[in-house]
Amino acid sequence: MKKSSTAHQKKESLFERFVPNRSGIIIAFTAVLLNIVMWFLMYFFAKPDDYPLPLHYNIYQGIDLVDVWSRLYLIPIIGAAIIIINYALSTVIYKKDVFIASFLNITSVLVQVILVIALLWIFNLQKTLF
Numbered sequence: 001m002k003k004s005s006t007a008h009q010k011k012e013s014l015f016e017r018f019v020p021n022r023s024g025i026i027i028a029f030t031a032v033l034l035n036i037v038m039w040f041l042m043y044f045f046a047k048p049d050d051y052p053l054p055l056h057y058n059i060y061q062g063i064d065l066v067d068v069w070s071r072l073y074l075i076p077i078i079g080a081a082i083i084i085i086n087y088a089l090s091t092v093i094y095k096k097d098v099f100i101a102s103f104l105n106i107t108s109v110l111v112q113v114i115l116v117i118a119l120l121w122i123f124n125l126q127k128t129l130f
Contacts, residue, residue, distance in 0.1 A: 034112035038076040
């Protein structure tokens with residue numbers, strides 16, 4: 001009696017599905033670490049204030065967005081959403097195309113670096129003005 005070919009296939013665990021390779025998890029961990037750095041920056045440097053704060057600076061027009069301090073929390077929230085979406089997409093795409101899955105994970109890290117720099121610039125802008 002022949003066994004079907006599916007009986008010989010190794011069942012994939014939940015951990016193996018979400019962590020397809022070691023480099024992917026290292027890249028995702030780096031993105032999460034950078035996002036945690038943003039949350040620490042928010043905790044130590046974002047102070048509640050009644051006055052509107054400059055939130056965006058443009059080299060052509062100067063300050064072009066002034067709003068309440070709580071809008072600063074959008075930066076790490078958007079970063080966390082990008083990590084979650086990119087990592088979820090990369091785990092789904094990994095079996096079909098390893099390059100695209102790796103590209104999504106690396107993009108998450110690059111976006112986090114850009115967001116950390118933007119947050120530092122905003123804090124620097126507030127320090128120099130007030």
